[in-house]
Amino acid sequence: GAGVSQTPSNKVTEKGKYVELRCDPISGHTALYWYRQSLGQGPEFLIYFQGTGAADDSGLPNDRFFAVRPEGSVSTLKIQRTERGDSAVYLCASSPQGRNYGYTFGSGTRLTVV
């Protein structure tokens, strides 16, 4: 597609529920990144995919968070047993290769855990 597409744009869920956030990167971009932005903060790195594999998942805060990219294109960020502290905007970005130039961000998913 023309840009990085993220769905849903907004998600409200109850504490303890499971959520999935989807990212559709720019066609042909092999690298995909997830970041999380809390209110008043800059984005924080979560995970980086090169192709289908997670090349670096060091930013995932705990084992409730998991991400997949099974065919090397669309990625899904999965959060189990959501907590109020998970409320944030989850941003996805893609680039032609695993370098910071050419990084294009999506509009994000605003997750609110009530």
Next chain:
Amino acid sequence: EDKVVQSPLSLVVHEGDTVTLNCSYEVTNFRSLLWYKQEKKAPTFLFMLTSSGIEKKSGRLSSILDKKELFSILNITATQTGDSAVYLCAVASGAGSYQLTFGKGTKLSVIP
């Protein structure tokens, strides 16, 4: 731990003013520094700087990096209301240089 600090955190100016936004950093294995503009949710890329002293310019925006003093500035001349946004500074570091460490951003408000 890598650290990026931006100042001021917020700024209100009148249309036509010139503003300077600051970004200082402490990182291991610096690769590059990037500036983004965030109006709603998606940060949009402005500049990437890798070398000291070389100004990058795009229209009314310009930026420069000082690798000795570990800071960068973003200048906006003749500000317009459309420049109102959060400006994010990020640093790429490490062997892969794909991971960005962001500052908290500077919220710029331009009033008519």
